[in-house]
Amino acid sequence: MDFNDTPEEAAYRAQVKAWLEVNAAKPFVADNDGEGGGSMAASKAWQAKKAAGGFAQITWPKEWGGQGGTPIQQVIFNQEEAKHPVPPNPFQIGLGMCVPTVATFADQATKDRFVGPALRGEEIWCQLFSEPSGGSDVAAARTKAVRATDGSGDWIISGQKVWTTGAQFSDFGIVVCRTNPEAPKHKGLTMFWLDMHAPGVEVKPIHQMSGGSGFNEVFFTDVRVKDSQRVGALDDGWKVSLVTLMNERLAVGGASGAGWQEFMEAARSVPGLDGQAALKDASLREKLADWYVQAEGLKHTRNRTMTALSRGQTPGPESSIGKIVSALQMQDLGNTAVEMLDQFGIIDDPDLAPLHAAFHTSVMFSPGLRIAGGTDEILKNIIAERVLGMPGDIRVDKDVAFKDMPTGR
Amino acid sequence: MLTREETYEAGKTGRIGHAMNFDFSDEQKFLKTEARKFLDANCGSDKVRKVLDDEANSHDEALWKGVAAQGWLGAAIPEAFGGLGLGHLELCIIAEELGRAVAPIPFASTVYILAEAVMLAGDDKQKAEILPKIAAGQLIGALATSEGPGVLSAATLKATVSGGKLFGMKIPVTDGDIADLCIVMAKENGQPGLFLVHLNGDGVSRAAVKTLDPTRDAAKLTFDGAPAERLGAAGEGFALLDQILDRAAILMSFEQCGGADKCLEMAKAYALERYAFGRVIASYQAIKHKLADMYVKNELARSNAYYGAWALNTDAPEIPSAASAARIAASEAFWFASKENIQTHGGIGFTWEMDCHLYYRRSRQLSLVIGAPRVWKERLVSHLERRNAA
Numbered sequence: 001m002d003f004n005d006t007p008e009e010a011a012y013r014a015q016v017k018a019w020l021e022v023n024a025a026k027p028f029v030a031d032n033d034g035e036g037g038g039s040m041a042a043s044k045a046w047q048a049k050k051a052a053g054g055f056a057q058i059t060w061p062k063e064w065g066g067q068g069g070t071p072i073q074q075v076i077f078n079q080e081e082a083k084h085p086v087p088p089n090p091f092q093i094g095l096g097m098c099v100p101t102v103a104t105f106a107d108q109a110t111k112d113r114f115v116g117p118a119l120r121g122e123e124i125w126c127q128l129f130s131e132p133s134g135g136s137d138v139a140a141a142r143t144k145a146v147r148a149t150d151g152s153g154d155w156i157i158s159g160q161k162v163w164t165t166g167a168q169f170s171d172f173g174i175v176v177c178r179t180n181p182e183a184p185k186h187k188g189l190t191m192f193w194l195d196m197h198a199p200g201v202e203v204k205p206i207h208q209m210s211g212g213s214g215f216n217e218v219f220f221t222d223v224r225v226k227d228s229q230r231v232g233a234l235d236d237g238w239k240v241s242l243v244t245l246m247n248e249r250l251a252v253g254g255a256s257g258a259g260w261q262e263f264m265e266a267a268r269s270v271p272g273l274d275g276q277a278a279l280k281d282a283s284l285r286e287k288l289a290d291w292y293v294q295a296e297g298l299k300h301t302r303n304r305t306m307t308a309l310s311r312g313q314t315p316g317p318e319s320s321i322g323k324i325v326s327a328l329q330m331q332d333l334g335n336t337a338v339e340m341l342d343q344f345g346i347i348d349d350p351d352l353a354p355l356h357a358a359f360h361t362s363v364m365f366s367p368g369l370r371i372a373g374g375t376d377e378i379l380k381n382i383i384a385e386r387v388l389g390m391p392g393d394i395r396v397d398k399d400v401a402f403k404d405m406p407t408g409r
Numbered sequence: 410m411l412t413r414e415e416t417y418e419a420g421k422t423g424r425i426g427h428a429m430n431f432d433f434s435d436e437q438k439f440l441k442t443e444a445r446k447f448l449d450a451n452c453g454s455d456k457v458r459k460v461l462d463d464e465a466n467s468h469d470e471a472l473w474k475g476v477a478a479q480g481w482l483g484a485a486i487p488e489a490f491g492g493l494g495l496g497h498l499e500l501c502i503i504a505e506e507l508g509r510a511v512a513p514i515p516f517a518s519t520v521y522i523l524a525e526a527v528m529l530a531g532d533d534k535q536k537a538e539i540l541p542k543i544a545a546g547q548l549i550g551a552l553a554t555s556e557g558p559g560v561l562s563a564a565t566l567k568a569t570v571s572g573g574k575l576f577g578m579k580i581p582v583t584d585g586d587i588a589d590l591c592i593v594m595a596k597e598n599g600q601p602g603l604f605l606v607h608l609n610g611d612g613v614s615r616a617a618v619k620t621l622d623p624t625r626d627a628a629k630l631t632f633d634g635a636p637a638e639r640l641g642a643a644g645e646g647f648a649l650l651d652q653i654l655d656r657a658a659i660l661m662s663f664e665q666c667g668g669a670d671k672c673l674e675m676a677k678a679y680a681l682e683r684y685a686f687g688r689v690i691a692s693y694q695a696i697k698h699k700l701a702d703m704y705v706k707n708e709l710a711r712s713n714a715y716y717g718a719w720a721l722n723t724d725a726p727e728i729p730s731a732a733s734a735a736r737i738a739a740s741e742a743f744w745f746a747s748k749e750n751i752q753t754h755g756g757i758g759f760t761w762e763m764d765c766h767l768y769y770r771r772s773r774q775l776s777l778v779i780g781a782p783r784v785w786k787e788r789l790v791s792h793l794e795r796r797n798a799a
Contacts, residue, residue: 001498001719002430264797279794282787289786292793293734293741297709300716303431310430318708325705377694383704384697388677391692 003303005076009310012073016055016080023049024084040169042087047121056119057095064103064111065119072309090166094118094125098174101244102193105232114172114193126170126196128161128218129241133407135163135371136378138176138245139185139238140397140405143220145177145192153227155179155192157200157220163372167203167216170196174244175220176237181403188402189237192229199223210364257330257365258358260291263337266355270340278340287336294329298322317387324379327369334362431715437502444481444506451475452510454764460513460624461767467587467617467626473514477546482520486528491541497722501663501714508664509671511771513624515549515584517778521660523550526592526603526653530641535605539590551588551608552779553579553630554650560784561594563647568595568632570604574612575637578629583778585628586617592640593632594650601646603653604637611635622774624767651788654779655732659717665739665775666711672746672768673703676753683755696753703746710735710742730796733789740782743772 005013024046050056051065058074060066067073099118103111117123134140143159157177167173173196180188196203200223205213232240264279267288272278279285301318308315337359338345348364350357370376384390397405433441451472460466476482485500486492493499500520507516524543527535542548554561556568556579568577575595585591585608593604608615612635615628641649677700680691690696717735720728747769751758758765776782 001433001715001722003719004430006430260793261797264793285790286783286786288793289733289737289789292789293713293737294709296716296731296734297712297738300431300712301708304712304715307431311432318712321705321708325709377698380698380701381694383701387704388673388697388700390677390680390697390700391689393694394688394692 006310009072009076013076013080016077019053019055020080020084023053024081024086039087040090043090044121046087047089047091047119051120056121060119064115070309070312072306075306075309090124090169091118091121093127093165094123094170094172097244098125098127098172098193101174101191101240102231104243105240107228110228123171124166124169126164126167126173127244128164128167128173128175129245130161130163132160132162136375138241139189141176141178141189143175143177144181145179145190145225148224155225155227155230157192157194157223157225159220161218161220162215163206164203164216164218165214167196167218168205172196173218174231176241178402179237180235182401183235184399185397185402185405186238188235189241190234191231191237191240192225193231194223194225194229198225208368210361210368257362258333258337260288260295260333262358263291263333264288266337266359267340269355272340281340284336284340287332291329291333294325298325317383320379320383320387323369323373324376324383327366328376330362330369331366334359334366338363431719433498433502437498440499441502441506444479444503445509447475447479448506448510448512452512454511454767457511457513457624457767464617464623468515468584469513472512474546476512476514476516477544480544482516482524482546483540483544485520486524486540486544490536491544493544497660498718500660501718501721504660504663505667508667508771508775511624511668511767515551515587515625517657517661517664518552518584518588519543519548519550521657522552522653522779523548523590523592525656525660526552526640529652529656530603530645530649535638535640539605548590549584549588551582551584551591552653553582553585553591554594555579555581560780563601566594566596566601568593570595570597570602570637573637574634575604575606575632576634578631580629581618581620581627582630583625583627583774585630586615586626591630592653593637594646595637597639597643600644602643603640603646603649605640606632606635606637620774622770624771625774625778651729655728656721657779658732658736658785659714659721659728661775661779662710662714662717662735662739665743665772666707666714668768668771668775669703669707669710669739669743669746672743672750672765673700673707675765675768676700676703676746676750679754690753699749699753703742703749706738706742706745710738713738729792730789733785733792736779736785737782737789740772740776740785743768744776747772 047056054067055077057064057066058069058077059071062068095118099115103115114123118125129138131141131143133142143157143161145155145157148154148156157175161175172193174191174193176189176191178188179190182188200221202219202221204217204219206215206217207213208215267279267284268277270278272281272284301321305315305319337356341356344353347353348360374382385392456469456472460469480493481503483492484495484503485497486494488494520543524540527539531539539548543550556565556577568575568579575593577595579593582591588608591606591608593606594601595604596602606613608630612633614631618627618629620627677691680696680700681689683690713735717731719725720731751765751769754763754765757763
C-alpha cells in the first residue's frame with residue numbers, strides 16, 4: 001500500500017508533464033462570467049491543442065483520435081492538467097456521454113462527421129433527457145417524435161426538455177423522444193441527434209433559486225430531423241440512453257466550494273460564545289471534526305477507485321457514495337457557517353461580508369446539487385439495488401401503455 | 410472516469426502526482442480469506458455466547474491459543490522478538506476479521522496496545538522480555554487509565570508512583586481481570602507518566618466489573634505499593650499515551666469496520682427473507698435507504714481506516730490525524746450499523762437469541778475503550794488547529 005506510480009505510470013506521467021509544460025505554460029485569464037460562456041474561445045483553443053497532442057480523450061480508440069489508453073492514464077493527465085491554469089472544460093458532456101453514444105450506434109459517415117470536430121472542441125454537444133414531467137423518471141419523457149406525413153421518412157419533434165447543461169452554447173444534442181405512446185413507457189422511446197441551430201429549437205436559460213443560470217429549458221416546435229439522425233433502433237431509446245447515463249453519475253462531480261479548511265479559517269476570526277473565537281465553541285468543533293472525517297473518507301475512497309483503475313480493475317461500488325455525501329455536507333457546512341455569524345449571517349452581500357460569500361453560495365447552491373445527476377433518494381436506491389442487491393421498487397407503470405399512465409400534472 | 414475536479418481534489422492529499430496503490434495486495438487479501446476461514450471454524454457465535462452467558466468465563470481460551478498458534482499475536486512483532494515480522498497492514502487485516510467475528514479474546518489489549526506500546530517506547534530489555542511472550546501467547550496485556558466517570562486529564566489523575574511503587578485505583582480496565590502485564594497511567598513527582606505493572610505480583614487486587622459487553626471483560630484494579638517500572642521517558646505522560654492510543658485506534662478501526670460490515674450483511678440477509686404486507690421488507694424504500702446509509706458510512710470508515718493503515722505501516726507524520734479520523738468514522742459506522750441492524754430485524758432483533766446485540770454491545774465497547782468519539786473529535790480539531798496555524 002503506497003501512493004506511488006508504477007514504472008509505466010511514472011513514464012506516462014513524465015511524458016504528460018513534458019507536454020503540458022510546453023503547451024499549457026501561458027496562464028489563462030478567466031472572463032469570470034460565472035457560467036463558462038465567456039471563456040469559450042480560450043476553452044476551444046485549449047481543447048484543440050489537447051486534440052492535436054492526442055490528449056483530448058486518452059481512452060478513446062486511435063481511430064477516433066484517442067490513444068487507446070487506460071483510464072488511469074486519463075487520471076494521470078487530469079492530475080497533471082489540474083496543476084496548470086487551464087480554461088474551463090465545456091466539452092465533457094459531449095465527449096463523455098453524447099458523442100460516444102452516437103458513435104456506438106451510427107454509421108461510418110456520421111462518425112467521421114462528428115467525432116473529430118467534437119474532439120477538437122469545434123462543436124459542443126448537450127444531452128436532452130430530463131423533462132418537466134420526469135427528472136428521476138427519465139423514461140416518462142413526453143417530448144414526441146412523429147413521422148412526417150410527406151413520405152420523406154423524416155421525424156417531427158415537439159415538446160420540452162429541461163435542466164439542459166450548456167444548451168445555450170451547444171451545436172448539437174442527443175434527445176430522447178416518445179415514438180410509441182401505445183407501448184409501456186420504456187418501450188416507446190427513440191433517441192435522435194439534432195442540430196441545436198435547427199428551426200424550431202429554442203433555448204431559454206433557467207433562473208435558478210441561487211440566482212444564476214447554468215442550465216436551460218429547451219423547447220422543440222415541429223423540429224424536423226432525418227431518419228438517419230436516429231441513434232439506435234426505433235423504440236429502443238431507453239437502452240440507448242442507458243449507455244449515456246452510465247457515464248453521468250461519474251461525470252457529475254462532488255461538491256466544490258467551501259470545505260472544512262475555509263470553515264476553520266472563518267471560525268478563527270468570528271466571535272463565538274463568551275467572546276472567544278467561534279472556533280472555541282464545542283458544538284462547532286465537533287461538526288468540524290465530522291466534516292474533516294467525511295472529506296478524508298471521500299478523498300481516500302477516490303484513492304481506492306484510482307487504485308482499482310491502476311490495477312486494471314473496474315472500480316468497486318464504493319465510488320457511488322461521493323455526491324450523496326459531499327452535497328449534504330455542502331449544505332450543512334454552509335448553513336452552520338451562516339449560523340455561526342449569528343444575526344449578521346442573513347447578509348448575503350460580498351461587499352459587506354466578503355469572507356463569508358462562499359458559505360452563502362453553498363447554502364443557496366447545495367439544494368440543486370442534491371438533485372442534479374441523481375437525487376439523494378435515487379442514489380440511495382441505486383446503492384440498495386445495484387450495490388447491495390435489494391429488489392427494485394414495485395412498478396405500477398411497467399405494463400401500462402404510456403398513453404394510459406396516470407400523470408398528475 | 411473521474412472528472413478533473415475530482416482528481417484535483419484527490420491530488421490535494423499533498424501526494425498529487427501519483428496514480429495510487431491504495432489497497433491491500435493479493436497476498437494480504439489471501440491472508441484475509443484464511444483468517445476468515447479460521448474464525449468461521451473457531452469463533453462462531455456459539456463460542457462468543459459461551460463467554461457472554463457465563464460470568465465466570467472471561468474469554469475464549471481455546472481461541473486465544475488458536476490465534477497464538479496462527480502467529481497472529483506476533484504478526485507485527487519483529488522476528489528478532491519471536492514475531493512473524495509482517496507489517497501492520499497484515500495486522501489490520503486480522504483485526505478486521507476479529508471484529509467481524511466479535512472475537513471474545515484480549516487481542517486488542519495485548520496486541521494493539523501493549524505490544525505496540527513496547528515497540529514504540531520500550532527499552533531493549535523491556536522489548537526482549539515482553540514481546541516474545543506476547544507472540545507466544547504467554548502474556549496478556551491491559552491498559553489502565555480511567556479512574557471514574559468522565560475524561561481523564563492531568564488535573565484529575567490521582568494514581569501515583571513513589572519510590573517505584575504504585576498506589577491508586579483504576580476502573581474500568583478492559584481485560585484487567587486476566588491480564589499479566591498492565592500499562593498504568595500515574596503521577597510521579599507530580600508528572601503524569603506510563604508504568605508497567607505485573608498484575609500477578611504484590612500490591613495488586615482485582616475485582617471484575619459488569620460491562621455493556623460481557624464478551625470483553627473488565628475489572629477494577631487497586632494498587633497498594635505494586636512495583637512499577639517506567640515505560641518511556643519521565644514526564645512523557647499524556648503525549649506518549651496519545652501516541653499509543655493513535656496506533657491502537659487505527660487497528661481498532663479495522664475491528665469496527667469488520668463489525669459494521671457484518672451488521673450490514675445481517676440486515677440485508679434478514680430484509681431479503683422477511684415478508685410484511687405481502688412482500689419482502691427489502692423492497693421498501695425505508696429499509697433500502699437505511700441500508701444505503703449504512704453502506705455509505707461503512708465505506709467512509711473503511712477509506713479512513715485504510716489511510717490509517719498506510720500511516721501506521723509507514724510510521725508517517727500523518728498518524729495523529731489519520732488515527733483520529735479512522736476512529737471517529739469507524740465508531741460512527743459501527744454504532745449506526747449495529748443499531749439499525751436491530752431496527753431492520755424488528756422484534757426478533759431485540760431478543761437475546763438473535764446475534765444483533767452481540768454487535769451492538771461490541772460497538773459500545775470499541776467506541777468507549779480508548780476514549781469516546783467526542784474526545785477524539787476534540788483531539789482531531791486541536792491537531793488541525795495547530796497544523797493549520799503552523
